Amino acid sequence: MKKLRERLQQVRLEIEEAEREFGREPGSVKLLAVSKTRAAGDVLALAQLGVSDFGENYVQEARAKIGQLSGHSPTWHFIGPIQSNKTRQVAEHFGWVHSVDRIKVAQRLNAARPAHLPPLNICIQVNVDAESTKSGIDPDEVEQLAGQVLPLSRLNLRGLMALPAPTEDFAAQRRAFMKLRRLQERLNETGYRFDTLSMGTTNDMRAAIAEGATIIRIGTALFGPRTR
Ligand SMILES: *Cc1c(COP(=O)(O)O)cnc(C)c1O
Numbered sequence: 001m002k003k004l005r006e007r008l009q010q011v012r013l014e015i016e017e018a019e020r021e022f023g024r025e026p027g028s029v030k031l032l033a034v035s036k037t038r039a040a041g042d043v044l045a046l047a048q049l050g051v052s053d054f055g056e057n058y059v060q061e062a063r064a065k066i067g068q069l070s071g072h073s074p075t076w077h078f079i080g081p082i083q084s085n086k087t088r089q090v091a092e093h094f095g096w097v098h099s100v101d102r103i104k105v106a107q108r109l110n111a112a113r114p115a116h117l118p119p120l121n122i123c124i125q126v127n128v129d130a131e132s133t134k135s136g137i138d139p140d141e142v143e144q145l146a147g148q149v150l151p152l153s154r155l156n157l158r159g160l161m162a163l164p165a166p167t168e169d170f171a172a173q174r175r176a177f178m179k180l181r182r183l184q185e186r187l188n189e190t191g192y193r194f195d196t197l198s199m200g201t202t203n204d205m206r207a208a209i210a211e212g213a214t215i216i217r218i219g220t221a222l223f224g225p226r227t228r
Pocket residue numbers: 034036057079080163200201202203217218219220221
């Protein structure tokens with residue numbers, strides 16, 4: 001618990017410093033704690049320390065934690081690849097999905113979003129590296145997919161997400177995030193109202209904040225190295 005508290009303080013400090021360094025509005029970068037593979041007790045401890053948003057990649061694993069943290073009512077974000085047969089559970093138990101990269105998944109989420117819940121917040125995941133093995137849609141195809149997702153009334157299309165290939169080179173990190181930011185700016189010029197750029201992990205959060213991230217997804221810096 002003590003360690004978690006110190007790590008959280010450190011991450012919050014780094015966010016504040018990067019906001020200042022790169023001329024971002026104080027408080028404009030939201031910390032999403034990526035809790036995949038982490039024990040529910042640690043996740044609960046972070047919630048008790050004031051973290052309000054958690055990211056999970058696996059539905060089965062997430063559901064147990066969602067149950068155990070229900071007293072804190074955090075916002076749950078689904079950030080992993082989505083299988084079509086899991087869309088109902090995702091639509092019922094999460095507030096956000098960052099990893100939409102095909103229309104079929106968006107349609108299924110839209111159909112399954114329960115009427116008593118607000119529309120499901122959606123980011124389109126973009127493959128800014130053009131690495132064919134990774135998830136995410138090609139940048140050239142984002143506008144078409146956005147046009148198909150926008151009319152789905154149980155979804156609220158909020159913006160774009162990327163998970164670029166890891167590199168230690170700060171300039172290269174910024175180039176990848178700049179692509180996502182520019183893509184979003186172009187779409188907003190054509191009439192979209194995107195307010196979310198979900199980008200940056202433990203390794204590249206400073207570059208992401210420099211390029212306009214509004215949500216950074218941090219696992220390792222909060223919980224320590226993942227063992228699985
Ligand atoms: C695991 C994961 C993260 C967190 O990565 P860390 O390096 O542990 O901060 C962020 N985004 C996605 C999509 C992930 O799968």
